[in-house]
Amino acid sequence: MRTTLTMLGIIIGVGAVIAMMEIGSGSSNAIGNTIAKMGANTLLVLPGAATSSGIGFGAGSVLTLTPQDCDAILRECPAVRSAAPLVRARGQVIYQDRNWVPMNIYGTTADYLKVREWTDLAEGEVFTDKDVRSATKVCLIGQTIVREVFQGRSPIGQEIRVLNVSFRVIGVLSSKGANMMGMDQDDIVLAPWTTIKFRVGSSSSTQTAQSSSSSSSTSTASSPSQLYPNSQVSLYPVPSDTQAMDNPQPVRFTNVDQILAAAQSTADIPLAITQITDLLRERHRIHAGEPDDFNIRNMTEMTNALSSTTTLMTKLLLAVALISLIVGGVGIMNIMLVSVTERTREIGLRMAVGARARDILRQFLIEAVVLCLAGGILGIILGCGGSYLVTYFLRWPTETSVAAIVASVIVSASVGIIFGYYPAWKASRLDPIEALRYE
């Protein structure tokens, strides 16, 4: 009974430590993941001219990034988890009698959702690589669009017109809310980048050409001469307007506005930047010493927030663990002292039959350590069970931490030695005559 009570102190101490460590590290990881979801691991590759006003880049190649660059990044940079090309457009979305101008209309691949850690859809499904290859007119829409345009009705299978091109809605994104700058991230339309690039385009002339299939009026279709407005030489025979409209084939030198990449982890961000830089310099045939024709941006602010949060959580957990172990240790000392008093007669007897002071000291020390270790093991079970219950009932994320288990076994043994020493020493100093007479 007394033994059980003694152990209870250390059981609760160690159990609390383990549970705190597991729940804490789970929460810490969850916070990390949340921040990572906000885009802390995201790298944005922009064409160079965007920030350097185009000077010094030779033949005016403002648009330097190609979808092949994106594929190469994904294939050849081990530090990059996923990457997606991005083509932006801006314009009106129309469904029946309602219209809306989304914040973002992105042409991309299905990997965009992986980069943004946004893979869980509210409804429907994501477009496939096949859709991207064949420039299918399908799209995913954000919650804000659903609210504004569909007024809450299910949009799956409905046709909406984006910049006057008809798209079939095949999926609805889950709600993501505002980003760090307060911009609504749900106000978005995602479509295969080929579709946005070649069927929609961002210039108004293309729009009219694409949308009004009836009137093949004066406007021109997308062609290399349009994409590279500065180049005087046309690379390919310019197709006639009719041909261009009938066959909206991707041209060879397609470019994308941005490439969005995600690093494997926060720690891998610098490595990912180096790898992407090397790869793109090679692919763009930039000689050593020449400036890059692209820019890579990361989310330093968010990354810092992430690492400082993790550090803070770790320190907090350490403090909690230390306090509970000290409390447990003092409890052990108390009960061991009581135990020495209660067992005075036994100590006297052992001394009478020949136990030396050091034998008594050793016996009580071993007892304390065994108690602490047994309590520690039960505490580990209790802690793991507790954190499992927390996961099960409260749906809090927890994480089994082997380090915490090993540490608490070692710590409970040393707590046994440290806090068991004084009572053991007291026991060993008893006078056998007094001890035998003790009632």
Next chain:
Amino acid sequence: MELIELKDIHKTYYMGDIEAPVLKGITLSIRKGEFVALMGASGSGKSTLMNILGCLDHATSGEYWLEGQEISRLSADERALLRNHKLGFVFQNFNLLPRTTALENVIMPLSYTREVLSDRDARHRAVELLNRVGLGDRLHYEPSKLSGGQQQRVAIARALINNPSVVFADEPTGNLDSATSEEVLKMIQKLNSEEGITIIIVTHDPNVARHTQRQIRIHDGLIVDGQSPASDKTPRGSQ
């Protein structure tokens, strides 16, 4: 050679400045194989003498020879070793370890011996001793399941585990009824007569003392009767 030889033993307790002499010059000798009763009223100093004889305490002055070894100046650890090897104790309140079987209680002193006995040998010896005190069928009983007499017999077996030269019994029948007392005393007597173990019983009860060969009476820290071995005096009581 005498087994135990005390020469002018004094024991004085100091309480602050006040001196309280308890033993005022005890000279005593006990031979090997004797069965002695140490008698005296409470406060006479018999317990103190018993503690000194049992090497639990040391005298303020005087000499104590045990088997030819002067031991009054030994350190606490040396005395502990001596107690373990040469002395056995039986107490009034048995002092068995609770929640520990009779067998383990008997084996317990062996864990403090210098030469380590194998587990099997230790158990063998303990079982033999418990058989000898008539508890061969109660090896695995805990003290709480044994009667007072049985508990005291376990204690006797424990006292004998290290083949001691002397067994001290401090009021061994004080907590037992008269029938059981008789039984336990008979057993102690048998150990003395058949195995030749020197036994010193501390008691104030003349009925207990009657079983012994020689009574040493103490009064106010001095021996008043039975100072020298039994052959000098006519043994009292039925022998």
